[in-house]
Structure formats: structure tokens, C-alpha cells
Amino acid sequence: MKLRILAILSVLTVVFYSCKSKSAGTTTTEDLYTPGDAQLKAIQAKYADVTAATLKEGHSIYIGACTNCHGKKNMYKHSEADWQNDINRMAPKAKITDAQKDALWKYVLAMRLAKGTPSN
Numbered sequence: 001m002k003l004r005i006l007a008i009l010s011v012l013t014v015v016f017y018s019c020k021s022k023s024a025g026t027t028t029t030e031d032l033y034t035p036g037d038a039q040l041k042a043i044q045a046k047y048a049d050v051t052a053a054t055l056k057e058g059h060s061i062y063i064g065a066c067t068n069c070h071g072k073k074n075m076y077k078h079s080e081a082d083w084q085n086d087i088n089r090m091a092p093k094a095k096i097t098d099a100q101k102d103a104l105w106k107y108v109l110a111m112r113l114a115k116g117t118p119s120n
């Protein structure tokens with residue numbers, strides 16, 4: 001089961017990066033969800049211990065385990081509290097560990113903060 005998830009994740013990563021290189025110069029859905037320096041800076045102002053690796057992990061869960069049943073949910077909609085609640089509800093469905101859930105939450109928060117999404 002774990003191996004299957006890993007295989008799915010690596011296929012998704014390959015598909016993701018090949019899509020990305022083809023669409024250079026345009027804004028794609030992927031760009032909306034890809035963490036970079038701005039997102040890292042934004043989250044570190046709140047949680048100094050978050051690293052680029054944390055955001056990368058959260059991102060791969062978001063586009064991996066979290067899309068097994070439905071598409072990518074728009075993380076810039078709804079309040080921070082709603083997102084925290086949804087992540088708590090969805091984590092058992094996605095069968096992720098508490099550490100993975102934390103990385104996912106920091107990633108979602110970083111993306112929202114960098115975009116200036118209001119918390120409520």
C-alpha cells in the first residue's frame with residue numbers, strides 16, 4: 001500500500017513537472033499551488049521552524065494523497081479555521097500521519113499568507 005502511494009506520488013511529480021515546463025510564461029493552476037521563497041518567508045514570520053522541505057512535503061501531499069477522491073480544492077477560499085477543520089477531517093481519509101498533516105497545514109497556511117488571503 002505504501003509502495004503504491006509512493007509510485008502514484010512519483011508519477012504525479014513527473015506529470016506535474018512536465019506540464020510545468022510546457023506552460024512556461026503562462027499562469028497555470030500548478031503555479032497557484034507551488035510553494036516558493038515568498039511562501040517560505042510568509043510562513044517563517046509565523047512559524048520560524050518551517051523549512052522549504054516542509055512546504056515541499058505539504059505540496060506533494062496536497063497534489064497527491066489529497067486528490068485521490070476529488071480534485072484540488074481551492075485553498076484560497078474559506079477561512080483559515082475552515083481549512084484547519086477540513087484538514088483534520090480529511091487526514092484520516094488520506095491516511096496521512098500527524099507529521100504529514102502538520103506539513104500540509106503549514107503549506108496551506110504559507111500559500112494563503114503569501115497571497116494575502118484573509119484569515120476569516
Ligand code: HEC
Pocket residue numbers: 061062065066067068069070073086087090091093094095096104
Ligand atoms: C477517501 C477520499 C478522500 C480523500 C483521500 C480526501 N478527501 Fe477531501 N473530501 C472527500 C469527500 C467525500 C468530501 C465531501 C464530503 C465532506 O465534506 O465530508 C470531501 C471534502 C473536502 C473539502 C471540503 C468541502 C469543499 O468542497 O469545500 C476539502 C477542503 C477537502 N475535502 C480537502 C481534502 C484534503 C486537503 C485532503 C488531503 C488531506 C483530502 N480532502 C483527502 C473525500 C476525500
